[in-house]
Amino acid sequence: MMGCSATWKGGRPTLLTGVVAIALTAAACGTDAGTPDGGPNVVTEKIGDTTVVRTLSGSVWHAGAALVREVSIGELEGPEEYLFGSIWSIAVDDDRNVYVFDEQAQHVRVFDSEGVYMETLGGRGEGPGEFSRAEAIALLPDGRLVVRDPGNMRIEVFGPGTGRTEQWRYNSGYAYSMSPLHTDALGRTFLVTRDVSRDGFVMHIIVIGPDGTHVDTLPEPSSPLEPPILTAEFSGEGESGSTSAPVPFSPRFQWTVHPSGHFLTGLPSEYRIDLARDDGVLRIERATDPPPIHDDERSVQRERVVRSMRNTDPNWSWTGPPIPEHKPFYQGLVAGRKGRIWVRLVTESHPVENENHDPENPFSTPVIWREPLRYDVFESDGTYLGVVVPPDGFSPYPNPVFDGDHVWAVTRDDLGVQRVVRYRIAVGDEAP
Numbered sequence: 001m002m003g004c005s006a007t008w009k010g011g012r013p014t015l016l017t018g019v020v021a022i023a024l025t026a027a028a029c030g031t032d033a034g035t036p037d038g039g040p041n042v043v044t045e046k047i048g049d050t051t052v053v054r055t056l057s058g059s060v061w062h063a064g065a066a067l068v069r070e071v072s073i074g075e076l077e078g079p080e081e082y083l084f085g086s087i088w089s090i091a092v093d094d095d096r097n098v099y100v101f102d103e104q105a106q107h108v109r110v111f112d113s114e115g116v117y118m119e120t121l122g123g124r125g126e127g128p129g130e131f132s133r134a135e136a137i138a139l140l141p142d143g144r145l146v147v148r149d150p151g152n153m154r155i156e157v158f159g160p161g162t163g164r165t166e167q168w169r170y171n172s173g174y175a176y177s178m179s180p181l182h183t184d185a186l187g188r189t190f191l192v193t194r195d196v197s198r199d200g201f202v203m204h205i206i207v208i209g210p211d212g213t214h215v216d217t218l219p220e221p222s223s224p225l226e227p228p229i230l231t232a233e234f235s236g237e238g239e240s241g242s243t244s245a246p247v248p249f250s251p252r253f254q255w256t257v258h259p260s261g262h263f264l265t266g267l268p269s270e271y272r273i274d275l276a277r278d279d280g281v282l283r284i285e286r287a288t289d290p291p292p293i294h295d296d297e298r299s300v301q302r303e304r305v306v307r308s309m310r311n312t313d314p315n316w317s318w319t320g321p322p323i324p325e326h327k328p329f330y331q332g333l334v335a336g337r338k339g340r341i342w343v344r345l346v347t348e349s350h351p352v353e354n355e356n357h358d359p360e361n362p363f364s365t366p367v368i369w370r371e372p373l374r375y376d377v378f379e380s381d382g383t384y385l386g387v388v389v390p391p392d393g394f395s396p397y398p399n400p401v402f403d404g405d406h407v408w409a410v411t412r413d414d415l416g417v418q419r420v421v422r423y424r425i426a427v428g429d430e431a432p
Helices: 295-312
Strands: 030-032 041-047 052-055 065-073 087-092 100-101 105-110 117-121 136-139 145-149 155-157 166-170 191-196 200-209 215-221 228-236 238-248 252-257 263-266 272-276 280-286 330-335 342-345 350-353 367-370 374-380 384-389 401-403 405-411 418-427
Touching: 065 166, 065 405, 087 405, 087 418, 100 136, 100 418, 136 384, 228 252, 238 295, 252 330, 263 330, 295 367
Parallel strands: 052 280, 065 384, 087 136
Antiparallel strands: 030 041, 041 052, 065 418, 087 100, 100 105, 105 117, 136 145, 145 155, 155 166, 191 200, 200 215, 228 238, 252 263, 263 272, 272 280, 330 342, 342 374, 350 367, 374 384, 401 405, 405 418
């Protein structure tokens, strides 16, 4: 891969920088026509302080990758330590010990790299080491576990060492965000919180240093392009109100925190992802076609919106923005422990029979449109590795943990049993 010789100079880089997309009008200043073994064909260019890495074709892996199951934690029946109620968050340390936050039980169970139960941290309460209504967990570089607990308006910290706890207070307003908890390589913790204002809930991010001190409060990253919204209004007998819904298949701005401590952002109307860095911005692009929307799939979504709006206004008609011609390119961004970037793709749907179809329910349809789960994987320098095809039962929620060539994710079987499974990425002939 070739790059430009220009060096970023000028203004001071901020801790976290949101990036507004700019037109790529400059000619490519370097081209890699592909490696002899069929590696990716990449174009790079420098536009101001932005380095663009665009994959035109090919990948490092040369083929799709699969996930091979190695270790599974969780049972339908057995010792209580292996029975999960509702897994909301998972974390993995350098020794591959697994931390599982069970929201129903309000505690964290710790398992070793082979899935053997080690200990339980936390429990319901208001005292040190206890949770009121915890939501998410993460690990600091020194191995300490941090738990976001807006019910007690604090971060509960476990470690280093057994039996040691610490409490970092913050003003959550008892509001629950349901967002992942982020940490970075410098030991900072990023809390997504929200305040009630005249315009509703305002999201922001509290940055806490490794010693528990308040470092900064930042606005949530956003895009100047707001998703199109449909609205129905009603009034009568002294009452009025409205119902709103997004236009189906409209792209929604995505963001996460990279281990470097910068924002990873993107608006999926294009295959473009921005990673802020101390020396500017890395923009990752990939030349590919957006997934199509089938006519029947479009009709189902349109009818669902119309039916919902007419529950508010019986005379409502669709006069707002139309449904897009194609789907967004992706629907989620996750940063791996070592900085790899995992892009949860939007994929072409296929119809399957709805076994639970209820003809008496106007919102129940005889056919359900299913999207296969796929991830594109990039190194933190923008190198495209390839696509990963997760197995059945693999859940994108809560966020999986990606660490090099291993993945930890929550699965759910046909009986609804949740497990935490460690997978190994298998490429080409190694795939099952």
